[in-house]
Every structure is written in C-alpha cells, then in structure tokens.
Amino acid sequence: MKQPLETHDIQALAFAGYGELRRARYIFLRLEDAARAKKWLRDIASEEVTTQKALEMRKAKGEKKRHALHVAFSASGLRSLGLSEQVLGSFLPEFVAGMAEEYRARALGDTGSSAPEKWQFGGPDARGERDIHLVLMLFTHGNLDQSGSMDAYHLRHRQRYEAHGLREVFIQDACLLPMVRDDGTEDGSREAFGYRDGMTQPTLEGTHHKPGQSAPLKAGEFILGYENEYGQLPFTPVVPAEQDPQGLLPVLDVKGSSAKDLGRNGSYLVIRKLRQDVDAFERFLSEHCHDPEDPEGDAARKELLAAKMMGRWRSGAPLSLCPEKDDPGLGKDPARNNDFCFESDPKGLRCPLNSHVRRSNPRDGLIPGDPKESLKISNRHQLLRRGRPYKDPDGEQGLMFLALNANIRRQFEFVQQTWMNNPKFGGHYDSRDPIAGDNHDPAVEGSDPKAYSVTIPGEPVRQRITGLPRFVHTRGGGYFFLPGIQALRFLAS
C-alpha cells in the first residue's frame, strides 16, 4: 500500500541536501523559559521552517531558494517544553537516553580521545548548563571564505531567539568543499581526505529516482507515519488525546485508539561532529607505500592503498567498476558512479570486504551467494545522510555528520556498531572500518596496536597491515527529533 507523502508537513531536510546552498550553520540552543521559547517557535513554525511543499512551489515559480531553516529537538528539550514523561516514554529509548550514555559510547566506538567527556558539545553535564535543547540549522549561499550572507541571516535569527530567552551553547559552521579538477574548474564536492562526496543516498519511494541510484526504499525507513521496509508503520511518539485540546495533531492510525500521533511526518536526526586527521591519514599511506627499490611507484601505490581502504578512488570511481586504475570520468558521472554491486566479488579481490564503502553499505554482498536476501537486509539499515565538511578557525577539519532515520537503533547505531566497528564483520578477525572505524587510539586504556588491522585481499596472498591508527574522532553529537510542521505547532502551543 503506497501512501502519498504529505509534503507540506515534512521538513524539507528529508528530501533536500541543499547542494546549492553551500554554507550551513548549526546552532545548538538551550531554552531558559518555556513560555517565551514557545512564542518564538510559533513564529518560526508559521514562516520560516522550510517544507518540501514550499520548495516545490518556489521551483514552479522559477525562483531560486536563498536560504533554508530547520529545527530539531533533543529529549531534554522536549522535556523543558513541557512534554510529560509518559509522552517522552513513547519516543525511542535510544533518543531519550541520548548519545553520550556510557553504554552507547562503547557501542558507537566513542572511547579514548573520542569519549563523550571530551566532547565540545552534547557530552555528559552534571549541572545541565550545557545541555542542548534544540538545534537550529541554517543554510545559505557562500563558500569557505565568504560567510557574509550567513552572518546576516544568522544575525536576524539571533536577535529573535535571544529576545525569547534562548541561549547559544555551541555553534558549528560547515561548508561544502569544491572538488577541483586538474584544469582548475570545480566539479562536485569532496570531504576532508580528498574523496568525492555525497554519491550513495537511498532514494525514497514516491520521490524522483535518478539513474544509477539504488532501487527506492519505503518512506517509513526515514519518515514516521509511513510503511517501512518490514511493511510496518514505525513506532511513533504519541500524546493522549486530552493533552491536545486544540486538536493540532492527527489521530493515531491504529484501530480503537484515540491517542494523537506526534511523530507523523517527523524523523530522528543524528548529529555528530567528526574530526578527520588528514595528516595522520596521509602519513599512514606514505609509510606503507614506500618501496626503496622502486621509489617512483610510491605515488601510484599510495593512491591504490587509499582506494582499497575507501572502496573508491578519490575521483569517486568505485573499485567494483575499475579495480586496477582510476577512471575520473566514471567518478564524476552520477549516472554510473553508483551503479555497482558486490555479488560478483565475494572475496573482495576488487573491492575489499573491509573497505569503508563496502562496510557502510554492503549492498548485495552481505551474505555470500544470496544477493537478494543481502539486498533486503541492507535496505533495512540505510541512512539519509545530510552531512557536510567543516573547517574550524584553529585548522581542525572534518565532517558534520547528519543522518535521518526512523529507528536510531536499527539504522544509525546498527551501521556504526555492526558494520563499521565490528572487528568480525565479513569473516574478519580484528579489522574495523579502515577510514571511519574506531581503530587504534593510544588514549584507550590497554589497547594494543596489533589488534587493529586492515586486510587487502590479493593474489597469491593478502596484504595485511597491523597497527592501523584511528583517523576519525568524535568531537560531539546528539540525537534529535525533527518534527513535522503540525507537531512543531503542537510543541509550540
């Protein structure tokens, strides 16, 4: 049964990555006074929060969008807005407990120098003064050096939210980085390690399907209120009917219930600030590609190792399609660069089982010899990724990771724990995701570098590098609820 999407009620972040709005600013706020904050929320709910419908209408009129705004809430934010514990208990327990919980840090690999106690924001806070209640996401034009339009846009909003008693806890800027071609022209975007970015995204059923993208998934994997890949409606937060006297929320679609559906058209948003240690990465590549007998070949070997670890060449071309040599033309062609599978490569001789691309989305190669079942299972763990690179004034760079999903545990946490950080994935012994996994970090007590390896299958025998250092470190994060517009109005009432 296919339901049409209620695009006027869904925040457009679920559909748009805003490739043309290069700058983004994430403002993490704390509210001091619920009544005043609600007034502000009411205002922005009616005018500012961008929905898909608004985008479509603007596009039909031929207007270009100049900026976009989204808002999402943490569990403590919902609590401060006056939601009862009973209602909060109907949200996912992972969301209520938060990302910084001790168990979760272990499962997500946030240990050592990535431990929540060391985070810039979102970490445990005994006094609750740095608790984040909501995040405001602004998108405008501009590039890495020009923040003019963003500053002006932010200033306008800062005046409004500060006047309503909201306090800034942390602000993070991010900006899409252009991928510069040899001839100096720009083409697509890249992330900090230099790989082309933003190619594999799941397509939602009922939205435009681009050539070369994987088959569409049910909307319920990402938006609450619709059927998911199990043929089920996802668990949704509910409000008893008497707590919604104005009738702002739709009635829950369950027989014999009068409860109101707070989750409809909403989603769970995962935010993580991930520092990428570019120097360590390049150093690692150089160290393991130097051959005194053939120093000329070092550069080529380095690119090959980088590609084997990622599963793609830096140009974006996947190893599954060109395992021997880079093909930049393939890399930038959106109709072809994502049109591949792993079924015919069960041992990873082309694209290593261990590579980042294959671990974070094993496609039809998850269960050897059963591509159909593999695809079915892979499809149940997808994320809509909305991240972009950042570069802080102190030179630190990395990725502001944002992902939308309907079930944090089954989607985000599963991918992180079972596919990326699990040393046994794909029959391995001690290999985590070589790029983004929680590899050797000397700050983790008692960790032995020998227990972190990367294996690159080859003939006659594999190449195995032990002592793989951790390249991506967590600097902060949290779980948020991205409500639909009606739900936003309810929260503001």
Next chain:
Amino acid sequence: MDDTSARVFPVRETEATGDTLLPRRQEVSPRRARARARVAARRNALTVVVPIQSDPEGCWRLETVLKEIGQDIRRNPHISFQALRATHFLRWVIVPGRDRRMLALEANFDGSVGEFLDDLIQVAGKTLKESLYCHCEPAIQREDPDEALKGYLLDHALPESLFYRGYPGLTVESIENDARVRALTNEYLDLPRKGRWKSASQLQEDIRRYLERADPMPRLDPEPVPWKTRLMRTRFVRTLLGGLSLPVGIPLGLALLAHEGVDVMKEKVKARLGRRSPVLHAYGDEDARRLGELLVREDFQAQNQLTHVVDLKPGLLRVPLIKLAFRYWGYLATYYFDEGKLGGIEGIHFARWVLVKDRRQHGKRRLLRRAKYQVLFFSNYDGSWESYLGSFVDRASIGLTTIWCNTVGFPRTRLWLRPFRLELGADREEAFKQWVRQHQVPTQAWFSRHPDKSIGNIVNNREIRSKVRARMSPERTREWLLCL
C-alpha cells in the same frame, strides 16, 4: 527409609556420640540413581534450575557472589573458569519464577555431563557449596561430599527441549589448536622477505614447513569424518530429509494459526464487553531501568549472551503445541540446516530452549487445568544484540513465531486481506524486539572460552588447518590462500 525418594537431598544428621563428626550418608534409591546416570550420560549441555531460598539475607549474599564472579570473569577469587579445560560457555543467572526466583546454571562443553560436573566440582566445588547452592532450596551444606553435590545438580538438571550447536564436533582443544595454526601462519607471512611472492602451491609448501618446525608443533591433520556425516551433509540427502518433515510441519502451522485465531476472537469479545487493551507502547521508567541493566553487560567481546524467560500461555493445547514445535525445529536443525547456521542465521555458538514446569500447585486443583510452565531461552551469539535479533526477524521469523507464539505477550500473528499476506508475530520488527527486551533477564555471571573468536573465525581457522597438508589443485590452493 521411606521418604528418600520424596526428598531431593538427604538431611544432615551428625552423631555427636563418637569421637569423629562424620555425616551419615543416606542411600540413593535405585530409581533416582538410574535417572542420575541417564542425565550424566547426556552430552555437550547442562541446564540446572533450582529455586532460591526466600530469606533476603541469603539472596543478597548469593547476588553479591555472582556479581563478584561476573564483574571479572577471568580473575575473580571464586572460580577459575580457565581451568575448566573443556568448557565453551557457562553462566549463572537468576531468573524470575512464578512466585520465587530461581538460580539457573547453563553450560556448554565437550563430552558428557558427568565429566563436566567432575571437572566443575574439582575446580569450584567449594564455591558451589559455600556460596551458591547453600542459598537454594533445598540447600546444600558446606560439609556435604562432592558426590552429593554432583547428585544434587544431576537431580535438578532439566532436559533441553531444543538444543542447537554452531560447530558440532569441534572441541575447545581443537578450536585453540586451529587458532594457533592461523597465528603461526600469519607470523610466517609477516617475516621480512625479498622480492615478490612465490606461486600459490610453493607458498603452501613453505607455510607447511614453517608450521612443522614450530615448537610444540600444532596438530595439522584434519579429523576423520565418518561416512554417515559426509552423507548427511550432501545437499540431496538434506533436502530429502527436510522434505520429510513437511507432513508434520504444515498441520502444526495450521493448528497454531487456528489457535491464534481463537485467541484473537476471544480478545475481540472481551473488547466488545468493554475491556479494551491499550495501544500505547511506551517505555516506562521501569522498562528504561531494565533496559539499562541489560545494556551495561553487553558488547565487551566478540560474543554476547541472551537469557530470556517468559510464561507459557494458558490453554490445554499450548504444551503439546510448543513441544511439537520444538521437536519439529529440532529435527530440521539436525538434518536440514547447514552446519553453523540455524535457519540461515550465522553466529549462534550454542542456543537452547528449556520448558520449566512449576511443580507447586496453587489453590484448588481443577479438572483440565494444567500446570504452569515457563519457556527459558539461553543463547551465546556473535556480535551485537541488534544484529542478532535483526537476523532472527530477517531470516527465521517463522521458526520463532511457531515457538514463541505460545507465550504471553508475543506479538500477534495477523492476516491481511488486501493485499493478502500473513504477518507473523516476529515479522513485526519493533514490537518483537521490544517484547524480547521486556522478557530478557540480566545475566549475573557469564564465561566464554572464546572471547575473541566468532563462528566465522572458528570455521575459517579449521579450514586453514585442515588443508595445510592437503594436495590441492592450483585453483583450490588459491582459494585456500584467500582464507588467510
């Protein structure tokens, strides 16, 4: 004495008249002795469930000891598990009974129950007597001889209704030998060398030589596989035997479906009469606390454990139906599923279902009223809880539903007419997982012999070891080298 058979354990009487304080041993009745011998001869698994005394002081002591053992399973002061040379997994867990709590021991090992118990009592007899089973009912005493303790554990052993092994035939010793072979092979490949790699068969030869020079030399030859096992592993025989189960399987499925249907109708009538069941699925404070208690014990090593306890639904047909389901899946697990895969799920080391009957009668005995049962499920599996339960839902929902639909609170099977499909209880992913968490019990003490090995590793290590000396075609040699 006429009450011997009614008593589970002889009462202690000491004779103060003589100069020695010797316990007077009572004879075990021949029937009981036979029963004990039968249990002692079973292989690979032991489940012992004993009620815990109700006095709070003793309970607290028992919990403290289990906590001390569980917190540092390898270096705790009570039991040195590493000395149990043939034990794969072992746990003690306090499970809620119908009106009192029970101490459950679950162990998987090589050889017979009798051998395992001798081993266990030798290593930990003192702790068992003085810290664990002295708080149970009936209690064991400090001065009891080891023989009595063994008899006591055998008397309380429960048969496994459905028992699954991930690597039948592989002993602790051979798993560790295989791991050493792989480690040595890697050691050889890491040696500094000049030039490019040699050909595949030359490489195999070099690896073999290196392994043969190791001290002590690991066992390299493959275990002989009896022709019966080899025959059973062929696809044709397996499909044939699997097909044979259908005449039982189909009526069983229909009976379960009809039973579910009757239950749903009953509920509908009740709802008409004004008793509506709530649809909210909120996690209350209590649920959140329970969940937290489970989570703090997870994800420390390659495997995790699951202990799950749920009541059987009332109704006269439930016991025969669940027993038939166990038989059915037990048959398929033995004859149909590949080694190391239960209904397509990889990564279960050992799993078992146990039916526990509540022997105490409550209130008046009525005609046609059956005893109360609980369904215990123990599992030792690879990876995270979420991936384990996920693969249950993805790949084995029919098996789970036929077993657990007989228990309280399991998500209902539903029939949709448009489009026509049957939605099994375990297909309802979120509701099913929530139900599992609600009935999962935190395990106090859990030992794994292989904290760093997944089933994939164990199977792969065996493959490496068993072919080191094999003469293979170049193609097979290349495949073998890819296992490294």
